[in-house]
Amino acid sequence: MKLDLADPTWQIDLPRHRSVAGDAPVAGCAFSRDGTVAAFALGDGAVRFLPADLSAAVPAGAAPVHKGAVLALAADPAGTGFVSGGDDGRLLRLALDGSVSEVANQKGKWIEHIATHRATGTVAASAGKMALVAKDGEVREFGPHQSTVADLDFSKDGGRLACAHYGGVTVWSIGQVTLPPRRFAWAGSHVAMKWSPDGKFIATGTQENDIHVWRVAQAADMRMQGYPAKVRSLSWSADARWLYTSAQPVFTAWSFAGKGPEGKPPLQFGQEGAGLITVVAAHPTAEFVLGGYDTGEVQLGDIKSRRSIVIRIADGSPITGLAWAPDGFRLALGNERGDLVVIDLRR
Helix, strand or coil: CCCCCCCHHCCCCCCCEEECCCCCCCCEEEECCCCEEEEECCCCCEEEEECCCCCCCCCCCCEEEECCCCCEECCCCCCEEEEEEEEECEEEEECCCCCEEEEEEECCCCCCCEECCCCCEEEEECCCCCCEEECCCEEECCCCCCCCCCCEEECCCCCCEEEEEECCEEEECCCCCCCCCEEECCCCCCEEEEEEECCEEEEEEEEECCEEEEEEEEEEEEECCCCCCCCEEEEEECCCCCCEEECCCEEEEEEEEEEEEEECCCCCECCCCCCCCEEEEECCCCCEEEEEECCCHHHHEEECCCEEEEEECCCCEEEEEEEEECCEEEEEECCCCCCCEECCCCC
């Protein structure tokens, strides 16, 4: 991705974008696998599609697919559409033509988190204290865990699934070889989790305003403190060198080169936003990162130059979703007010 944040025109002109008013708050957003469509999960039960091409016509508003709020959304790893979860207990597959098929139904539970693994075509979802794993028409259950599953993520090869919960993280073997679950313990509530792209680390944000990281091979752990709020969003750089975190007024990145970050301060860079970062999203291939603020501001940061630029001006509505298209030039964002935005960074 060729983008020079030192170019003064970036400080003056906002990138091309399309903004559509939704009918409910945005819980999250995602791009389809081919990057042609951005989808937005809404609090009224609908999933709204917008074309990534800003010159294309905007389709009419979407009808609800869940009876209640949509809580989780991701690109379908085994198709061209999306998968969604709601507080109606349903895990759904959504085709781009608007058709819907049910993957699982956990009546009385919320499907709050979804993880996908593109190479294996596997979908995982949280349902109360259980984790569901769907592949090739089969749905398997893992658990129960100590508490409600607060987040989940796949290992690099897709053969293991990590589930965050009160007291730590449990890793399940979900591939051909079945092994006993492995527990990474740390007291307290873990509210967000991401497995590093190289498979070496599992990171969580905790209720105690810090992050906890385990080195998977040795089960060694480290704790990084000093946040003014709970870290609810984590994102690894594509090369697994940096872990970006929310809950700071500037971009905050922990280095995992060499021996790792324990005992060292994080790298902090960029313009200080008028508030705290609520969502972070690392670029799929390059050294850029997006940060959405609780004021509605969105910044694009470059860790190589230690610079950032404002690509969306604060409007008072917290950013609740950020997603990169696979091409790394377009992005989607949503906020608490219900604005659905697609931005094209090509100039």
